[in-house]
Amino acid sequence: MSWKIEPLVEGSIYFFRVLAENEWGIGLPAETPEPLKISEVPQPPGKVTVLDVTRNSVSLKWEKPDHDGGSRISHYEIEMQSKDSDKWTLCAQCKYLETTVTSLAQGEEYQFRVIAVNSKGKSDSRLLANPVVVKDLVIEPDIRPKLTQYSVQVEGRWMKASFTNVIETVFTVLGLTEDCKYDFRIIARNAAGSISKPSESTGSITAKDEVDPPKCEVESVYSQVVIINAGETFTLEAAVQGKPIPTVQWFKSEALVENSARAEIMNSDFKAKLVVKDVIRVDGGQYTLLLTNVAGAKTVTFNVRVLDRPGPSQGPLTVSNVTCDKCSLSWLTPRADGRPAPKVVWTKDGQAIKETTRLNVSRTASSTILAIKEATRVDSGKYKITATNSIGEKVAEIGVIILDKPGPVTGPIKIEEVSSNYVNLAWEPPAYTGGCQINNYIVEKLKWSKMDGPLTERAQIEVTSSYTMLVIDNVNRFDTGKYVLTLENLSGQKSAFINVRVLDSPSAPENFEVKDIKRDSVSLSWEPPMIDGGAKVTHYIVEKRDTTRLAFTSVSNNCVRNSMKIDDLTEGGIYYFRVKAVNELGVGLPAETTEPIKVSQAPLPPGKVTVVDVTRDSVSLAWEKPDHDGGSKITSYTVEMQTKGDEKWSVCTEIKALEATIGGLTTGEEYAFRITAVNDKGNSEPKPLADPVIVKDITIEPIIDLMFNTYSVKAGHDLKIDVPFRGRPEPEVAWKKDGANSSKITIKDATREDFGKYEITLTNAVGKKSATIAVIILDKPGAPSAIKVDEVSADNISLSWDAPLYDGGCQIN
Template identity: 45%
Template sequence: MEGLTVRAGDTIVITATSILGQPAPTSCWSKGGKYFKPSDIVHIETTATSSTLSVKYASRKDSGEYIITASNPFGVKEETVKVKVLDVPGAPGPIECSGVSSEKVTLTWTAPTEDGGSPIKLLPPEFDLDAELRKVVSLRACCSLRLFVPIRGRPAPQAKWTKGDGEPVERATIDSTTSYTSLVIENVNRFDSGKYNLTVENSSAVTLTWDPPVNDGGVKIKNYIVEKRESTRKAYATVSANCHHTTFTVDQLLEGCNYYFRVLAENEYGIGLPIETGESVKVSEKPQPPGKISLKDVTKNSVTLSWEKPEHDGGSRVGCYVVEIQPKGVDKWSQALIVKETEATISGLNAGEEYMFRVAARNEKGTSDPRQIGVPVIVKDLVIAPVAKMLFNTFSVLAGEDLTVEVPYVARPKATVSWVKDGQPLKRTTRVNFSATATMLNLNIKEATKDDVGHYLITLTNTAGETTAAVGIVVLDKPGQPSGPVKVEEVTSDSVTISWSPPEYDGGCTIKHYIGRWLKANFTNVIETEYVATGLVQDNQYEFRVIARNAAGVFSLPSFSTGAITARDEIEPPHLSIDPEYTQSVVVNAGDNFKIDADVHGKPLPTIHWMKGDLELGNTIHREIKNTPTKAFISVKEAKLSDGGEYTLLLKNPGGEKAVQVNVVVLDKPGEPQGPLVVTGITKDRCCLAWKPPLQDGGSKISHYTGAEY
């Protein structure tokens, strides 16, 4: 949205249009984080598709960013409008004098802290003097002298031509506007030679006139005192205390501001009573010309124009625009329309004829110079291939409510229109109807149902071409039942775990969450399709069902019930899953590490015990047991012969026990043979030795012995 500038005391009016959405969005206005509420000063008017905010008696503090917020269940949209309130500036800082001499003094001051919302400046008058005019202009007698100089400034500058030492140019035709000045002398002679001077000056000024007092006090009036005050102030300031005429021009006024003026007569005995202007005087002038003029549309008997606002309104709001027309071959311009907007349609024209158009802006001070369209316009029907201007591609509506889809389009000549839904021609019914105007396609659906959901294809065709536009319709309805039946995944003495499948139909938008019910209790905002109901009472019976809710806030019918479920721990004897390698002996070398693990099952989950013989094992420096509720694990580091043997994994729960044995063999060197060493059968070349086997065979059968003699 475009920014807005208003003057202090005026009313701020901001209108937001095309507030669209399904369901229809709500809107609100805010500024600086605070929301506007209707009051004597603030007025808010809202329709189904627009909202207008009005703030009376604007002041500088009302400047800032105004935000319009529209929202519905599917999102939030914000637009910002920057508003500037213009007011008179504050007073300059203290005046300081320096460089005082008998001839001059230098004054300095600080700029006002408040500039009134606009830089404190006037635009000094300027003119663009052609390079040829800066030289001596030579021409023959009886020729015409034409001097044309573009000028600019704010307020609009006044141009004055003189000759020589300031003599008026009597024989010249002078034409001056806000943007140029020209001097023309026909049939020049040698007496027209000389130096021509152009003076351009501007200021915001008001000229006052008055009659002398009826009673001069018996003494001649020696002078008048002229004073002024801004309409927002109470005190008058003296403009001139030594005026000797009954007219005076007050300059250096602020453009766009209102002033009161008064005049007092003075004789040698004092100052008389003042005469004051009855109403305030607004310092303004006629506006500048409108901006660029564009041809918006043309038919065989009408032309539609649009244009930009003037760059400057002259200090007073533009009240209307004057549109003028000039047929080809006619010298005179004639008024066609006066409009308040920056657009106009001029009708009643003759087909095939050529016209020129121009537009002028008008305020309370007068009418601006006109702005002319760049080229003549020939009145004839245009040939334009169809173009659909889609603002939205998807439209949503609550089931049972009405939906209107509007699609702007352009086509010359008028296009033929066809509607197709999901590949089939759309048929008119008592609920569904479609139509077209010269610029708008309409689809109307009454009491929308799920049958209206789908993809609609619009085809526009004329002699210049063909185009298509796709529209998606979503009907927001209650979703289908959660697909069932609701499954019971797990039951304990104080909880039940249930699961279900999403509905086959989501009601036209995403399922937001589920609501579960059992007895008189509810659980809500379940995002997934599984829930654990806790805090149940053992041996009590419960039934569960689930309801789906979609993003439109619509609830489905409940799912089918789970049936009665008793809150009781399920009994399942323990069992385990173990790697097949543990069914054979586990063989390791002394000093190596080994482990045994298995997955544990059962309801309730069984306790886990590691046994060796009749002794239950625990953690030591070399042995670590790391069980979880569903995993049994034991590991041994740097195995020794004593770590070999039969390990038993024992599981227990109320359903029974389960044990599995794992045999571990640790291989090491055997112990020394047992004595005493018995020597028998001694001869000169042999003897017989006998001994007992070692107590430790190193985990493997003794294969042989090795002897040595000394």
């Protein structure tokens, strides 16, 4: 037989038991021998980062898995792989979120991965993003002397009262003599061993306890009998006072009342409270509240009356002699008759019945009676009556079935399947059915849980048929809380609550956040820790860390508020912040900013905004950078416009440059513009254009911007003449050479024929503009002409000629 139980709470620990039920009641249970935890393997750890590297070690840190599989992470395994190897080897195991891997080879490159392990197995691995080369990091030395110890002294002949290093600014002096007077003073010592002057004396203090006998205030309603119906709940409570705080006990009659499924004692330091649920008739009577301390005792009585129907009549009964106005009720008894009077012997299962206070045999003249008081299942069986006289013997058999609750199912209970939210159980029917057929089984759950989180792996649970016990060894602050015992079957569910307070340093403060960021300061806020360690939080320690450093530095060691503004930070610097709560037992866990905080703010507005150009449907704008970027780089500029007569500003573009052209505007419409600078902290105040702009075409007479008016090029080379010009509307361009029209702008493979004067003419609706450009082709000169003989003699001749028509673009030398 089997049953699947769902849904179950992931991570919870359960016991299960099965009870058989017939028409006469519910039998004894069969239970699972060990507690069963509903869980699975965890998810992989979070991001893995490198904390430090030396010549032979690497320090790693990682984040918790997003989900622990419903079972607490027992430890983490760190594996490494060298650069030239495909094999991963286990190099470390630890319970915390950081470790140092040692004995590495200097200069070698390693890869690392981290695996989370719980009671169900190992997670997938989380790989370090980049391999690490093992070598020493160089870090500038940083020395921060600090006070390392306080010494507490007692006056008389001043004696040392503290024999351990007192690090905090709170200390409890023990071992004083009652009613003696003492003075105290404090001396500070730093890491260098230097000792301060003593503080001023506290003045005379007498060591003695304050005592006040217990007192109690009860509401007037309890001066009368508390009347309650069966099945309802009643509460008895009283206000409690006294020094030291009195011990509170509840008694019913003379019996001590203890916590149970129905009776819940909810006492506190200043209130005594007893709650009884689902009351029955035995819950009626007198209750006594006893308060005791060293100064005396105080008692208060409460009277409770439970209204209920009468109990059932005892049976079973046989109805006989029924008439119209009466009937007889009796036990069925076997009859024995004979002459002479027979001797009657009763046996059960072949054994003679021995009379006891519970079993009694009697007879009348005509019958014999076997009376069984308070019958149990062992009284079931075959009974034989033997009547004997001198004439003969007669035997009669009677089968007796004791209708009772069935026996326990035949165990052990088998666990066939377990998942994160259900379990399959199987068992065999009970050996004893209670005298009739089993018509169903009741599956019960027993669960210990903690209201504010899962039970610790250190929790041990013991269960018997009548009680259960939860044992936690080596408790810490996280074991503080409200524990719940839940019993559940088909008939319903019952819970009991126990509050546990563990004395320890506090847990981390709650809701730690950065409220405001300026260019050189931040404002932090937080809420008190959920677990105060059983003692009042006296103050907080606030620390900061620049991302360029590995260690935190103190900002304040005695912050008594839940907020703080940190000034004098480096503009544009990136920091982590954390805060720790302190009580008389020590410094608690830190709450840290999860992401680095950049100290910056929104930028100042952009500089002067000017109009670069205007057309019939667009406006081009330019602006200057802000005087200050707020400590964070400008990421973009937002250009907004506003149509005349409209109060709404609309975004027309976002751009990284210092100029923009806004198109799609309406001709003749008047627009105002403004520019906003944006960085990662937000938007600056907008910078407006000084005057609105009317969108229309601007007419400009053609303008020629000649860089040179003469160009030279060697024959056979190319010449490109670029002439910058302006004008609106855009002018038409015409070229002429030596007075004749020409479309040549680029001259390829120049020859002497390309020599001459070129004229460019620009024409638009506003006007006309011309410019002349001389082009010189550098080439060999032409042939001289008109050569003639001027004079001839016996030993010489004189010649003359005309210069060539083309000098090659330069003077003939």
